[in-house]
Amino acid sequence: xxxxxxxxxxxxxxxxxxxxxxxxxxxxxxxxxxxxxxxxxxxxxxxxxxxxxxxxxxxxxxxxxxxxxxxxxxxxxxxxxxxxxxxxxxxxxxxxxxxxxxxxxxxxxxxxxxxxxxxxxxxxxxxxxxxxxxxxxxxxxxxxxxxxxxxxxxxxxxxxxxxxxxxxxxx
Amino acid sequence: xxxxxxxxxxxxxxxxxxxxxxxxxxxxxxxxxxxxxxxxxxxxxxxxxxxxxxxxxxxxxxxxxxxxxxxxxxxxxxxxxxxxxxxxxxxxxxxxxxxxxxxxxxxxxxxxxxxxxxxxxxxxxxxxxxxxxxxxxxxxxxxxxxxxxxxxxxxxxxxxxxxxxxxxxxxxxxxxxxxxxxxxxxxxxxxxxxxxxxxxxxxxxxxxxxxxxxxxxxxxxxxxxxxxxxxxxxxxxxxxxxxxxxxxxxxxxxxxxxxxxxxxxxxxxxxxxxxxxxxxxxxxxxxxxxxxxxxxxxxxxxxxxxxxxxxxxxxxxxxxxxxxxxxxxxxxxxxxxxxxxxxxxxxxxxxxxxxxxxxxxxxxxxxxxxxxxxxxxxxxxxxxxxxxxxxxxxxxxxxxxxxxxxxxxxxxxxxxxxxxxxxxxxxxxxxxxxxxxxxxxxxxxxxxxxxxxxxxxxxxxxxxxxxxxxxxxxxxxxxxxxxxxxxxxxxxxxxxxxxxxxxxxxxxxxxxxxxxxxxxxxxxxxxxxxxxxxxxxxxx
Ligand SMILES: Cc1cc2nc3c(=O)[nH]c(=O)nc-3n(C[C@H](O)[C@H](O)[C@H](O)COP(=O)(O)OP(=O)(O)OC[C@H]3O[C@@H](n4cnc5c(N)ncnc54)[C@H](O)[C@@H]3O)c2cc1C
Ligand code: SF4
Numbered sequence: 001x002x003x004x005x006x007x008x009x010x011x012x013x014x015x016x017x018x019x020x021x022x023x024x025x026x027x028x029x030x031x032x033x034x035x036x037x038x039x040x041x042x043x044x045x046x047x048x049x050x051x052x053x054x055x056x057x058x059x060x061x062x063x064x065x066x067x068x069x070x071x072x073x074x075x076x077x078x079x080x081x082x083x084x085x086x087x088x089x090x091x092x093x094x095x096x097x098x099x100x101x102x103x104x105x106x107x108x109x110x111x112x113x114x115x116x117x118x119x120x121x122x123x124x125x126x127x128x129x130x131x132x133x134x135x136x137x138x139x140x141x142x143x144x145x146x147x148x149x150x151x152x153x154x155x156x157x158x159x160x161x162x163x164x165x166x167x168x169x170x171x
Numbered sequence: 172x173x174x175x176x177x178x179x180x181x182x183x184x185x186x187x188x189x190x191x192x193x194x195x196x197x198x199x200x201x202x203x204x205x206x207x208x209x210x211x212x213x214x215x216x217x218x219x220x221x222x223x224x225x226x227x228x229x230x231x232x233x234x235x236x237x238x239x240x241x242x243x244x245x246x247x248x249x250x251x252x253x254x255x256x257x258x259x260x261x262x263x264x265x266x267x268x269x270x271x272x273x274x275x276x277x278x279x280x281x282x283x284x285x286x287x288x289x290x291x292x293x294x295x296x297x298x299x300x301x302x303x304x305x306x307x308x309x310x311x312x313x314x315x316x317x318x319x320x321x322x323x324x325x326x327x328x329x330x331x332x333x334x335x336x337x338x339x340x341x342x343x344x345x346x347x348x349x350x351x352x353x354x355x356x357x358x359x360x361x362x363x364x365x366x367x368x369x370x371x372x373x374x375x376x377x378x379x380x381x382x383x384x385x386x387x388x389x390x391x392x393x394x395x396x397x398x399x400x401x402x403x404x405x406x407x408x409x410x411x412x413x414x415x416x417x418x419x420x421x422x423x424x425x426x427x428x429x430x431x432x433x434x435x436x437x438x439x440x441x442x443x444x445x446x447x448x449x450x451x452x453x454x455x456x457x458x459x460x461x462x463x464x465x466x467x468x469x470x471x472x473x474x475x476x477x478x479x480x481x482x483x484x485x486x487x488x489x490x491x492x493x494x495x496x497x498x499x500x501x502x503x504x505x506x507x508x509x510x511x512x513x514x515x516x517x518x519x520x521x522x523x524x525x526x527x528x529x530x531x532x533x534x535x536x537x538x539x540x541x542x543x544x545x546x547x548x549x550x551x552x553x554x555x556x557x558x559x560x561x562x563x564x565x566x567x568x569x570x571x572x573x574x575x576x577x578x579x580x581x582x583x584x585x586x587x588x589x590x591x592x593x594x595x596x597x598x599x600x601x602x603x604x605x606x607x608x609x610x611x612x613x614x615x616x617x618x619x620x621x622x623x624x625x626x627x628x629x630x631x632x633x634x635x636x637x638x639x640x641x642x643x644x645x646x647x648x649x650x651x652x653x654x655x656x657x658x659x660x661x662x663x664x665x666x667x668x669x670x671x672x673x674x675x676x677x678x679x680x681x682x683x684x685x686x687x688x689x690x691x692x693x694x695x696x697x698x699x700x701x702x703x704x705x706x707x708x709x710x711x
Contacts, residue, residue: 047551105552114549118239130239134546138236141542141559150541150559154507157236157542159384159395162374165348165507165535 003054007143008061033070035063036081042097043084044136046105049149052140062139073131076120080131083124087111108133184438186446187215187414191707193434193448195421195463198275199689200675200696201454202404203321207700209411212707215446216408217419217436219252219455220272225402228394235388238546245391246270246278251592252420255458256599259581263489263600268643269456273417276456276643277400277689279391282371283511283532284324284690286315289334290520291528291684299524300607301576302681305653305662308334311694318693319369322399323377326369332516342374344512345383349504350567351513354533357625358515363618365533368514371399371689378403387536389509419444422595424451424467424476430671431476437593450671450703454696457487457645457678461583462598464649477649477666482659484584486577486647487602488683491639493529493612495619496537496568497628505566506540518618519685527574527611528685531618538566567628571615573639574685575608577647602641609636644677644688651679664699671706675699 041059048055067077081096084107088096091110092103099107108114111125118130138157140146147155151169154160190213194201197218205216223246234240243249243266253271257263269276289308294301316338319326326340344367347355351365358365372389373382383397393400405415416436423435425445433445453460461484465475475483515531522528541559550558575581581603585596616635623630634640652658655667660679666672675696677688 047555049553049556051553051556114551118237118546120239133551134237137545137551137555138233138542141545142236147541149556150563151502152504152506152541152563154385154387155542156387156506156509156540157232159386160507161385162345162383162508164385165504165512166346167504168349168352169502169504 001052001145001149003052003058003140003143003145005057005061007145008058008139033068033074033078035067035074036078037063038097039081039085039095040067040132040136042099042104043108043132045101046108047133047136048140052145052149058139059136062136066135066139076127077131077135080128084111084128084132180439182417184416184419184442184444186444187213189213190215190446190448192450192452192703193217193446194452194454195434196275196454196456196459197273197401197405197415197417198454198456199277199401199404200692201275201452202401202408203318203693203696204452204454204675204700204703205408205413205415206404206411207697208704209408209413211704214408214413215448216405216413216415217421217434217446218271218273218275218415218417219420219459220270220417221247222273222415222417223278225396228392231392232386232388232394235391236540236543238543242267242391246272254589254591254597256586256589256597257602258586258599259601259603261602261604263602263641265458265598265600268641268645269458273405273415274400274402278402280400280689281390281510281687282398283368283687284319284322284371285369285686286334287684287686287691288332288516288519288528290522291682294682298522302650302652304681305651311691311698312337314694314697315690317697318690321404321693322371322690323373323380324369324371324690325374327367330366330514330516331364332519340369342377344368345370345374345510346512348508348512348535350535350537351533353499353503353567353626354513354569354622357622360625361621363515363622364517365513365515368511368532370510372510373397383508385508387507387509387540420593421455421463422466422593424463424672426467426469426471426476426669428471429669431669450673450707452673452675452699452703454675457648457676458583458598458600460674460676460678461648462585465585466595472668477659477668477672479668480656480658482650482657484648485579485582486650487581487583487600487645488575488577488647489602490642490644490683490685490687491573491575491604491608491612492634492642493571493573493615493619493639494568494632494634495616495623495630496566496632497623497630498538499565499567499626499628501565503537503565503567505535505537505563508535511535518614522574525607525610526614527576527607529571529573529611529615530685531615532570532572534568534570537568538563567623567626569619569622571612571619572642572685572687573608573611573615574683576605577650577682578603578605583648612636612639642687644683646677646680646683646688649674649676649678650681652681663702664695665702665706673699673703
């Protein structure tokens with residue numbers, strides 16, 4: 001299934017950084033930092049299901065709003081990504097995005113991210129889970145395409161109207 | 172969150188000079204009273220919580236979805252301001268059950284709104300248990316119609332068991348869901364009539380707010396504003412001239428023998444103020460109203476204010492939840508929207524001494540929400556998708572709301588061992604549930620199981636007498652009655668003891684019936700406002 005720009009915008013709307021409602025962004029006049037898009041795409045390739053296509057533009061749009069701003073959340077994402085890169089360098093001698101997919105998967109598991117609960121001010125694994133893995137999972141599964149993968153084209157958090165709840169499964 | 176106000180937010184929180192009416196609480200009860208009186212009177216509303224920024228609602232929605240946050244976190248409940256005790260046999264999760272702030276608990280509510288049945292007003296006479304109300308359905312009927320217009324209720328006149336109506340609902344009902352149609356077939360086989368649900372959310376644009384767009388997170392937050400919340404009438408009251416002071420925590424009602432003189436409140440910087448007024452309307456919800464009356468004890472009234480009956484805080488009731496859930500082989504399309512579109516009141520009026528009234532609700536959000544499930548667990552990638560597909564799918568559930576009878580040993584009191592951050596004893600919700608309600612939960616479960624069996628579902632969970640919980644409706648703690656020796660307020664909602672103090676809340680309900688309370692709260696609030704208006708025109 002193909003992710004679209006609409007999905008990214010939808011997901012962003014769902015999590016408070018959609019068009020207009022720049023609720024996270026506290027503009028301090030400084031230059032916005034660059035989002036660590038490459039690393040986020042590299043994580044998405046591991047945590048998203050393999051039947052999805054269009055992951056890169058989806059994550060790019062998402063990251064621009066979610067990880068580039070000068071707000072606590074974006075800073076949290078960048079700090080978590082930095083930690084992942086440090087670990088990748090220390091344990092695998094390469095930046096996270098340059099690792100093979102199996103190694104990325106292993107690294108996240110070796111860091112304990114798979115078994116960690118998300119906690120925004122928690123341990124390293126808990127923060128990576130919150131700011132990186134779960135941010136990406138929420139963006140996907142609150143989008144129409146992500147929802148559709150599961151059989152629910154209007155998932156919680158997506159303003160998908162009031163028709164879909166009335167439709168039967170085969171329509 | 173960017174909208175969270177700090178102590179130094181620069182807002183003027185000094186009292187309004189020459190106020191006619193002081194309303195304590197800016198939930199739906201306080202907002203409707205203020206809105207009705209603001210054009211003709213100088214009205215001030217004090218609310219303990221903040222004015223939340225509407226721009227933050229999407230961030231609150233994220234909190235509602237993400238596992239890192241608990242429900243009370245969504246509206247910033249649960250700090251030292253909100254400390255409470257629960258000394259009863261039954262734990263009461265008070266901070267899941269209310270919101271403090273402009274808009275009150277409707278910021279978090281589900282928004283199902285229906286009128287009480289006619290027999291609910293005379294439980295003693297009709298069912299042989301509990302007190303009768305000193306009002307009947309006819310007294311409230313015009314106010315119910317007005318309350319429905321205020322909330323913009325979407326509904327249809329298709330409930331064969333409901334009380335008589337005079338006018339259509341302001342908006343058409345939300346049509347039934349796919350799963351409703353499955354339930355309708357099964358219920359028909361069992362001779363159970365189903366019907367639509369009146370919802371305080373716009374099925375069409377209404378009153379300057381848009382129609383529901385299907386975010387599905389109604390409870391605890393509607394980002395679009397399609398779900399009614401009391402900020403609507405707070406804003407309307409302000410445009411009509413009312414003053415609303417947020418983060419003003421009323422800690423005491425200063426009084427003489429017959430009248431309240433001032434509401435004493437503490438601003439965020441710790442400054443204490445006194446708001447004087449000719450009339451006071453207490454609208455702080457069914458837990459904080461009795462607490463405030465008890466905290467205002469004096470030499471004149473050592474047992475607490477308006478408490479010569481001893482009934483302040485007594486007879487605390489809530490509705491109880493009964494439910495059965497299961498799984499079908501086919502897809503049931505749950506979790507698209509966060510509200511209910513089909514109910515049955517068929518068994519409601521079979522109530523008697525031994526069985527309470529109850530209504531059945533056919534849920535549209537049975538089973539887990541995939542996005543929430545995706546953020547928990549040890550898997551990701553294809554394994555996670557496999558798990559989500561397996562767990563989403565065929566869930567169905569039927570809930571029920573059950574009446575609980577008022578009892579003296581179910582009460583809101585003060586916990587003298589524990590104080591809040593201002594040094595005042597915290598409220599103790601000592602909740603006790605009697606056999607009639609527990610028996611009725613079993614009865615509901617039987618019917619729910621029959622329906623699921625007819626559907627061909629495998630039952631996976633039951634919320635029965637041992638695992639029931641409250642519906643977050645705080646009733647009974649300043650009951651209404653004709654007799655000053657037995658009740659706190661009279662049928663005009665004025666306290667028997669103090670001539671300028673009215674109460675607008677489910678705390679005045681003598682019994683609760685088995686419908687969600689807020690439409691009745693709104694109808695009573697409008698009625699109380701008329702009584703205040705009349706008293707002011709007689710110039711108190
Ligand atoms: C999760 C949930 C779902 C619900 N669903 C439904 C539903 O579907 N249908 C229904 O009918 N009802 C529902 N309810 C109940 C409904 O929200 C309440 O009945 C309604 O909000 C009560 O209105 P109120 O104005 O009396 O009190 P509230 O809305 O609780 O407002 C009271 C206000 O008083 C303020 N206050 C408290 N103490 C003080 C003080 N000392 N000084 C100053 N201000 C004070 C508070 O800050 C608050 O803003 C639900 C409630 C919850 C929590
Ligand atoms: S489903 Fe409708 S009412 Fe509920 S949150 Fe969404 S827009 Fe609001």
